[in-house]
Amino acid sequence: MTALRERTLLSPRAMPSLPKHVRIQYDPVRQAFAVLSPEKIFWPNDISLDILRRCDGRSTVGHIIAGLAAEYDAEQEAVAADVIAFLQEWSDKLLVKL
Amino acid sequence: MSEPLLPPIGMLAELTHRCPLQCPYCSNPLELLKANRELDTQTWLDLFSQAADLGVLQVHLSGGEPTLRRDLEQLIAGLSARGVYTNLITAGIGIAEGRIEAFAEAGLDHLQLSFQGARPATTDRIGNHRGSHEKKLETARRARAAGLPLTINAPIHRHNIEEVPEFIDLALALDAERLEIANVQYAGWALTNRDALMPEPAAVDRQAEIVAAARERLTGIINIDFVPPDYFAIYPKPCMGGWARDAFMVTPDGTVLPCHAAQTIPSLSFERFGPRSLSAIWTDSPAFNAFRGTDWMQEPCRGCERREIDWGGCRCQAMANAGDAAATDPACVKSPIHARMAMLIDDAQRSAAGPSRDELFVYRRIGVVTEPA
Numbered sequence: 358m359t360a361l362r363e364r365t366l367l368s369p370r371a372m373p374s375l376p377k378h379v380r381i382q383y384d385p386v387r388q389a390f391a392v393l394s395p396e397k398i399f400w401p402n403d404i405s406l407d408i409l410r411r412c413d414g415r416s417t418v419g420h421i422i423a424g425l426a427a428e429y430d431a432e433q434e435a436v437a438a439d440v441i442a443f444l445q446e447w448s449d450k451l452l453v454k455l
Numbered sequence: 456m457s458e459p460l461l462p463p464i465g466m467l468a469e470l471t472h473r474c475p476l477q478c479p480y481c482s483n484p485l486e487l488l489k490a491n492r493e494l495d496t497q498t499w500l501d502l503f504s505q506a507a508d509l510g511v512l513q514v515h516l517s518g519g520e521p522t523l524r525r526d527l528e529q530l531i532a533g534l535s536a537r538g539v540y541t542n543l544i545t546a547g548i549g550i551a552e553g554r555i556e557a558f559a560e561a562g563l564d565h566l567q568l569s570f571q572g573a574r575p576a577t578t579d580r581i582g583n584h585r586g587s588h589e590k591k592l593e594t595a596r597r598a599r600a601a602g603l604p605l606t607i608n609a610p611i612h613r614h615n616i617e618e619v620p621e622f623i624d625l626a627l628a629l630d631a632e633r634l635e636i637a638n639v640q641y642a643g644w645a646l647t648n649r650d651a652l653m654p655e656p657a658a659v660d661r662q663a664e665i666v667a668a669a670r671e672r673l674t675g676i677i678n679i680d681f682v683p684p685d686y687f688a689i690y691p692k693p694c695m696g697g698w699a700r701d702a703f704m705v706t707p708d709g710t711v712l713p714c715h716a717a718q719t720i721p722s723l724s725f726e727r728f729g730p731r732s733l734s735a736i737w738t739d740s741p742a743f744n745a746f747r748g749t750d751w752m753q754e755p756c757r758g759c760e761r762r763e764i765d766w767g768g769c770r771c772q773a774m775a776n777a778g779d780a781a782a783t784d785p786a787c788v789k790s791p792i793h794a795r796m797a798m799l800i801d802d803a804q805r806s807a808a809g810p811s812r813d814e815l816f817v818y819r820r821i822g823v824v825t826e827p828a
Contacts, residue, residue: 362627362630362676362677363675363676364674364675364676365675376604377602377604378564378565378603378604380540382512382538384510384512386462386509386510387462387510391512393512393513393540393564394540395542395564395565395567395604395606395632395633396513396542396565396567396606396633396680398464398465398512398513398540448675449674449675450678451632451633451675451677451678
C-alpha cells in the first residue's frame, strides 16, 4: 500500500497552495467569502482571506509575508508570526498544501 | 422567534432508499420507500437549484446507495454548475466501471466511503453482504486514482469497537484525508437493534483514548472526526447544529425534514417539495418552526447557559426516551431522566450476556418492520 504521509512543517521557502478540493467562493446570499472543504465551511476574516488568496503555489511564504506587510503597512516580523502560525494550522487541517 | 431566521448552508439529499447493504443501524426510516416513490431527475435538479438560491453551499448525496441512481452524474453536474460543493456518501459496492471517473468529471468535490468493519469478515457480516469489503477497497482506490479526496466513514458499535485502531490504519493505507469514527446513535434501525449494538462502557472509554492519541500522532497527516455515543455522554451534542438552524434533509420522495429521524415525532407533519417551494418550507413549515431557536424550550433547557451551545440536543432522542419531543435530550446530565440512559446501557449488557439468538440483528430490509399507520 502507499507509504505513510508525513506532517509538513512550514519553511520560508515553501510555496503554499490550496488543494483542489478546497476553494474560496463568494456567497451572494451572505455577501461574504466562504472556504468550502470536505464536510466543513469556514468564514475567514479579511486578513485570513488575504493570506489564503496569496496561496497560489508560486509565492513563497517569505513573499506572502512581505506582500502582506506592505499592504497593511506593518512590521514584517509581526506579520510573519501570524502568517506562519496560520499556515501551519491550516496545513495541519489539510486545508493548505505547503 | 427570538433570533432572525438564517439561510440553510447544508443539505442532505437521500436520493434513494435502495441499497445493497442491510446495516442494522441504518439511519433511514423503518418504512423504506420503493423506487417508484423516488423523485425524477428534473425534480431533483429543480430542488437543487432552489437550494442554491436559498443559500445552500454544500450538498451531501446519500441514500440508501446514491450510485444506484443512474442520473447521479447529471445531478452532480447540476449542483456543480451552481457552485455547490458536492459530497457523495456511498457504500462503494457495485459501482460500474468508469462511473467514479464520470462523477469526478461532472464536478464531484469529495467522496465519503463507509466501512462497516476494518476486517473483511466484520464488514461482510454487518452489512450482510458477502465480499463487500473487497469491493469497498477497490472503490477507494478508484476514487483516489480519479483525484477525489476521500473520507472513510466508520460507524462504531459493540461488534467493531475493538477495530478502531485498524480503522485508522485502513484509512491511512487507503490515502484518505479524513476518517470519521462515528458511534452509532439510537434512532431508526439502530433503535430497533439497540441492545445488540450497544458497546461495553469500558470499550467506549478505551476508544476515546485511542482516538485522542491517534489525533495527536497524526496531526497534519489525516483528520480524524470523532462522534462519541450520546448514551454515554454528559452533555448532548447540538444535533444538526440546532433544529432547522442551518441544515435540512430531503427523503427520496421529496419530503423535506429537519433531520433523519424527524418523522418519529408524531405531532409533526412534513411537507413535500413540489407542492411547496423549498423556501416556503424552510421559512414557514410548522414542523421546521416547532423547535427552532430557544423559545420552545422547557426547563432545564430554558434557563441553561448551554442552550445556544447544544440547542437542547436531539429532539428525536427526547421523543424516544422521554416520550416528549420538547423535553431535554436525556443524554444531558441535567435531564431528570438522564439515569435512564445508564439503565438502557446496563439492560443491553445483560441482553448481550444472555442466550444468543438465531439472528443477532434485525437487518435493514424493505418490509421487515411495519409500523402502525
